[in-house]
Amino acid sequence: MFEKASEDYMRWYFDENIWKTVSYRGIRTLKSVSDMWNYQEIFHAHNIGWVIETGSRHGGSGLFFADTLEAKNAEGKVISVDIDSASNYAPSHPRLEFLIGSSCSPVMVDTIKSMIPEHRTENIFMILDSDHTKQHVLSELNALVPLLKSGDYLIVEDSCVNGHPIYPEFGEGPWEAIKEYIELNPNQLLADKKRESKFGFTFAPDGFYIKL
Numbered sequence: 001m002f003e004k005a006s007e008d009y010m011r012w013y014f015d016e017n018i019w020k021t022v023s024y025r026g027i028r029t030l031k032s033v034s035d036m037w038n039y040q041e042i043f044h045a046h047n048i049g050w051v052i053e054t055g056s057r058h059g060g061s062g063l064f065f066a067d068t069l070e071a072k073n074a075e076g077k078v079i080s081v082d083i084d085s086a087s088n089y090a091p092s093h094p095r096l097e098f099l100i101g102s103s104c105s106p107v108m109v110d111t112i113k114s115m116i117p118e119h120r121t122e123n124i125f126m127i128l129d130s131d132h133t134k135q136h137v138l139s140e141l142n143a144l145v146p147l148l149k150s151g152d153y154l155i156v157e158d159s160c161v162n163g164h165p166i167y168p169e170f171g172e173g174p175w176e177a178i179k180e181y182i183e184l185n186p187n188q189l190l191a192d193k194k195r196e197s198k199f200g201f202t203f204a205p206d207g208f209y210i211k212l
């Protein structure tokens with residue numbers, strides 16, 4: 001009964017475009033609000049000190065992550081990458097750095113790598129939220145997961161499309177990409193199902209992982 005209720009809620013949240021009206025400190029963020037709450041809990045539960053976000057868009061999610069790092073006096077900052085900065089309205093923030101370019105280009109991966117100290121003492125929260133086609137998400141996973149160390153956290157956003165359970169006409173997307181990545185790269189990522197299911201629905205089904 002509850003599974004049905006949470007799926008109905010998710011369909012309403014998506015179909016009525018509630019996700020397009022969410023904002024943080026006045027800046028839009030295209031998210032489920034319960035996912036946002038879950039993410040800040042992860043920051044505290046997993047000693048997160050660094051964030052790598054692909055897909056900045058309006059900047060609201062990056063700003064939320066930067067404030068969360070600031071509030072916990074973390075070691076690092078948010079590195080948020082987008083191919084296009086035209087709709088980014090985030091205010092400047094000492095813990096928020098936007099990079100312009102494609103998230104999985106070799107130059108971008110090297111730049112991100114150079115910004116994070118080799119001997120960091122806190123973990124990375126990596127969230128893939130850019131181009132949601134299967135091919136692009138697979139390319140991101142191949143290019144960016146190697147930056148992670150044991151204990152870091154990975155979110156593959158919007159794995160809910162292509163009928164998981166919404167937007168069935170989308171075509172293969174993040175859900176298919178992470179399935180294939182895990183098949184080809186066993187013993188790299190541990191699914192955090194308890195965290196994923198905490199609030200009943202998520203835009204990232206089968207999208208919460210701890211790096212082994």
Ligand SMILES: C[S@@+](CC[C@H](N)C(=O)[O-])C[C@H]1O[C@@H](n2cnc3c(N)ncnc32)[C@H](O)[C@@H]1O
Pocket residue numbers: 028029030031054055056057058059060061081082083084101102103104129130131
């Ligand atoms: C879903 S939006 C990001 C939403 C944002 N994280 C939030 O929560 O509000 C996707 C963004 O990915 C960007 N994007 C598309 N292809 C990209 C690529 N190859 N590399 C980096 N960003 C890309 C788009 O320009 C768009 O701004």
